[in-house]
Amino acid sequence: MGGGKRMIEFLVAYFAILMLIAVIARRKTIDDPEDYFLANRKFASPILFFTLAATNFSAFTFLGFAGKAYTDGVGQYGVMALGTSFMAIMFYILGRKIWRIGKEKGYITPGELIGGRYNSKGLQLLFTTIMSIFTIPYLAIQAIGAGYILQMIFPDIDVKLGAIVVMIIICLYVLFGGMRATGWTDVFQGIIMIVAMIAAFAFIANSLGGTSRATLLAYESNPSLFSRPGPNNFFTPQIWLSFLILWIFCDPMFPQIFTRFYTAKSEKSLKTAMILYPVLISFFFLLPVLIGVWAHGAGIETANPDNVLLLMVEKYTPPAVFSLVIIGALAALMSTADSQLLAVSTLLTCDFLGKKVGRSKIITVMLTIFAVAFVIFGYNPKAGIMGTLVKTTFSGLVVLFPATFATLYWWKATKWGCIFSIIGGEATVFIYAFYNLPSFGFLPSIIALAISFILLFFVSLIEGEGKKGWRLLWT
């Protein structure tokens, strides 16, 4: 793979448009906490929908889906499309209440809402700390991902340099326009992702003699790609159910998604996003999965499955489409990373240092420096405690759901119920990460989620009811 003059032009134009959007957003933004952190709670339906989608659909969606389908078959579409579509009901179950309470009380962070209900600063800081701990390493990993994407088109450029350039651009537009810049750039980047994926699919299908022929070739190459559990027996019914549960409960616990519930202009914005989410998913998730399995019929062989989409695009589409897909992959990565950067800096600033925009900008720069240092010092993303955090990001965040749900709906929930639920859930996640314990075919995160729910229920009963609670337990 290599980059030509056109690729450079595309890339420069893409970065220039991002900065232009940021400058325009800057003009509309004042250094008021509600305006900088939440775009003054004024995101209308189209912006809210695109920013929720582009933030949630990362480089994993764009490149990783094709890679996973390449190794484990088309079952990848089912677990991702169903789980993410069902997750959109959370825009009603959580989003509506979070939006209402946030507007009424002036909340900006998830921790404020959880701690506010129980009047507990300790719980607020615990919630924020957990959200940040599991998001910061993920942000650093995205920086490395950006470096690798750029190296695919410019092999002579060091991964580190590409990662630094992308992180600096992200940092700049977050600093410029806060949530407004992030939301607006998400719309632009979301459209690029969709157009790039459709173009890649259309050209590849055409080059392989049509969709039916492309599928037939792949089926003849390996029939098990088209049935579950797939070639490596990955998609068992337990894993299928695990992923459905994981996406439904985990996605809204991403700080970058949770804080977006505060930004809605009205409940109508949330409704529209909820309806359109599965419509987009129905076809957008299908395209990389089919390209991934078609690679078998096309004779593509690679040791790194995450490259399979780009290899297919390079082989079967004109250079302009290849350039567009590279930009699409970068857009997918950057639209997630910018939201993570803003969300974590918002959480750390507002919950630990006070609602000061200036301080948040310092935290944003520090987080960017951290991500860049992570790349410069050649940290192995698969090793050490950071590696464990990256691998357990979804598990680590999903155990925040019981406390969040109970805070909004269960009036017997207590502060200690939430604290035990979170700490017990996280302890389970780490025990499973380091010890080979039985999980009965399910993902360990589902066990951690169950333990988190159980602890919340019983500890709340005990704390809330005193001795009466103990009697309830044992009778």
Place this chain on the structure above:
Amino acid sequence: MRWGIPFLILVILSIDLWNWKKAKPFFLAMPYWMWYVVSIVLLTAAFYAVFAKYGWREEND
């Protein structure tokens, strides 16, 4: 609660154990069970649309 039942039915239908280990027959470049999944996803969108109109009471209602 009455809105929870159709949603739960969609979730249960998405665990299509009866389609496991089946690839054929194919229809328009995909195994028919994948079209089944697409249908569930689009039915979910339709459910959300109906729920948003009739079941989701806005703040000022």
